[in-house]
Amino acid sequence: MKLNDAVLGTIFVLIALVVLFQARTFPTLPNQPYGPGTFPAIVACIMLLCGGGLILNGVRSRDPVLVLSGWIRTPGAAGRMTAMVAFVVLYILFSKQIGFPLLVPVLLTALLWVMQVRLSMAVPIALLTTGAIWMLFSKLLMVPLPLGLLTEVIY
Structure with missing residues (x-):
């Protein structure tokens, strides 16, 4: 079974957005430019970029949304x-x-x-x-x- 990259990319982007908005709710540390939400926000940004790349690749390939394997x-x-x-x-x-x-x-x-x-x-x-x-x-x-x-x- 293979999902089109655009579908997986969309899932990545949605998860990244949820993580990014949740990370913004974490409390900040006094006198520090970063806090507990920094690492999740960085990971979310990387997921956003990768998800966007998957979406572009999936749209360009024009593959079907779902392909079932023989097994x-x-x-x-x-x-x-x-x-x-x-x-x-x-x-x-x-x-x-x-x-x-x-x-x-x-x-x-x-x-x-x-x-x-x-x-x-x-x-x-x-x-x-x-x-x-x-x-x-x-x-x-x-x-x-x-x-x-x-x-x-x-x-």
């Missing part, structure tokens, strides 16, 4: 996309109660199975990926992931 017409594509969204929603709903280490391997294995990966490959991939994500967040980034049912076991 989207294959049998089961809609089901696989729906499963992806469903698994994200399930994670949001149950991660605090069940916990990341117990929920993610199950969801990831199920998602890989829906994506037609053999279970003999899906289970190790899900376990290794869960472990890697856990280590990345807990050790490197120091961001706690929900333990859920394991809270009492670990602590």
Whole structure:
């Protein structure tokens, strides 16, 4: 699936305008020419320029607004996309109660199975990926992931 650059550019410009107007509402610091809104305003200006460039490129190309790739017409594509969204929603709903280490391997294995990966490959991939994500967040980034049912076991 490919969107015309003019559409993406318009989205960039709209987001940039919202950020720019929000950044102007940030309080200023006394005796300083810049404040907390400076960096978001700079990013918004860059987004405005890039969005404008995308709009120009999209209008000049005269490509259709939306081009669907061949894979989207294959049998089961809609089901696989729906499963992806469903698994994200399930994670949001149950991660605090069940916990990341117990929920993610199950969801990831199920998602890989829906994506037609053999279970003999899906289970190790899900376990290794869960472990890697856990280590990345807990050790490197120091961001706690929900333990859920394991809270009492670990602590």
